[in-house]
Amino acid sequence: MTFPFEALSACRAELEAEATINDGPAAFPRHGLDRLRALGVLSAALPQACGGHGFGTEAHGASGLLHMLRLVGHGSLALGRIVEGHVNALRLIACYGTQARMAQVAAAVHDGALFGVWVTDGAQPLAMEAGDGAVTLHGGKAFASGVGHVTHALVTAATQGGNVHMLLVGVADTSRVHHGPDGLAGMRGAGTGRYDFTGMGVQADCMVGQAGDYLRQPEFSAGAWRAMAVALGGIERLATVLREQLAARGRAQAPAQQARIGDALIAAETAFLWTHRAAMLAAAPDRHATGDIAATVNLARLAVERAGLEVIGLVQRGLGLAAFVRTNPAERLLRDLATYLRQPAPDETLCEAAGWFTHRDLPRMEAT
Template structure:
């Protein structure tokens, strides 16, 4: 059984239309998520024994997952962010949870659960207090994607001795979610908001892994390649729109515009190659040192960011004022991609990766 990539690709127009319609009010892409779920996209990361496509296993699975996330991002970056977060949660449970916890998560997915990873602390950071078999949570998370739609939130919480633990919190009851954050210009459909966990009680079997597992390398950095795959889809779509709109306006034969098209294609292919390399290196962590994996993925993250920013500038310069007209899908896509590309601490990330590889070579992969 193979994943229906052609069917997902055929959905691009309807995913894009929903993204544009939902943008003004920041409406969640419910129809797009339903379509991805129906195609098996939310269970694809599970092994075949648990009803998935094995996209969480090995190099072949990594390439399959890359293709899934790329196609989703091509249609709607906000939807891609939700699917990426869902996949990230499942990956962390697979890495650090018990077999029973992973099997339970798989069953929940098949029952319609949507997972997410929320780690950004609010004004009152989330803390946990364990008494016997029960855990009481206090504090809030912000910039939580899909805050009104996630039903299984994998969060980080601080213990009494300031260790960091991961906790999988069911959100089947009334959500303590604040409205989506006001003022954000891009990725409005991702439904980022605030969730107050104060008073939430879970059992101790909700703990995933051990203290410090969330920040453990190389997984902490390696997982970033999945975000790159989603961004790659948005980048690909922007290059396509640049070409199509220049052709429609009979400007594509202009030498300056051809130079922009060529440069955009180079940037997109560069981003693809770096993303593929990061995905394959991350999938083969047993074959590489943790530092090699983390530093390679971090370099790839920065390469994709640079490629995306370059294509955004080329699209704006090539299309002129039409790229800033709200009825043009390019305007919304540029806002979404600009927002999605923002990752924390880019300068520190570059310096750390450069330091790691100053006296050693980047790991090589035969297949790209």
């Protein structure tokens, strides 16, 4: 059974229309998520033995996952963030959890469950107290994508001794949901908010892996390529919108506009090449040094960011004031992509990668 890439590509306009409608009220893309679920997007990341395609959980599935996330990004970056978080959770469980846990997760996914990874602490960092086979949680998570819609969240929590564990917990209790932040400029449909875990009791077997696994390299840095794949979809879509709107106005033949179109296409292809390179390296941890993988993916992350920012500027200059009119689809796409590209610690990421490669070459793709 093959994944229906053509069907996913065909629903781009449908996802984009919902994203536009939902932007004003910051509504969650329920219809789009149901559409993707029906196409098998949420189950695609499960291992083949669990009824999935192994996208992201098995080495052979890296290219398939890149294409899938890219297509979702074409239609809705907000929905892309939700899907990427779901895949991220399944990937971490596959890497560090037991086969029994993976089987439980797979059953839940096939039953319609939506997973997420919430690691940004709220005002009170998430802490855990273990005892008598149970764990009590205190604190919360902020900037939690899909809050109120995600059914199971993989979260990080610290013990009193400072050890950080991953825990898989049910988050269907909407009384613990706090929406926000208010006034977010882009990605308004991603359902970003806070979740209060204070006083929640869970079974000790909810822990996934060992203490420190979440930050273990190269997985911690390598996983960033999936977010790049979603951003790539947004970059490619913006480049297409630029071409379409200039052609519709009869301005596509103007030399300055042709230069912008060419530069946008170069930037989009640059983003694809770096994302593909990062995905292929991340899928082959046994063939490359851990530092090589982490540093290359970090460079790729920054290359994609630069490509995205370049396309944003080209669209704004090419379309002029029309790019800032709310009724123009480009206006929301610009805000969503600018927000999505705001990944943490870009300066530190660049310096760490540069330091690693100061005295060694980047790994060659021929080795994969």
